[in-house]
Amino acid sequence: MSHTIRSKDKLVARVRRLKGQVEAVERALEAEAGCGQVLQLLASIRGALNGLNGELLEQHLHEHVLHARDEAERQAAAEELAAILKTYMR
Structure with a gap:
């Protein structure tokens, strides 16, 4: 089970608070x-x-890099994270 599914309620609550802040x-x-x-x-x-x-x-x-099932999964997760960080830094 993905970490976003396990903590879905908590994450959705945070997003709803953000929505309220934007509305403010x-x-x-x-x-x-x-x-x-x-x-x-x-x-x-x-x-x-x-x-x-x-x-x-x-x-x-933690989920996809540190506790990856194998090296291929770890590499894919690291590459995904690198791409996200590049977008974030723009």
């Missing part, structure tokens, strides 16, 4: 809130997204 930005903009308030909301979203990303990266490393 929309409401703030609609209400013509000050730029400082909007920037603070955006910083909170970035932190939450980075936390979710970090958790999934850690789970991926």
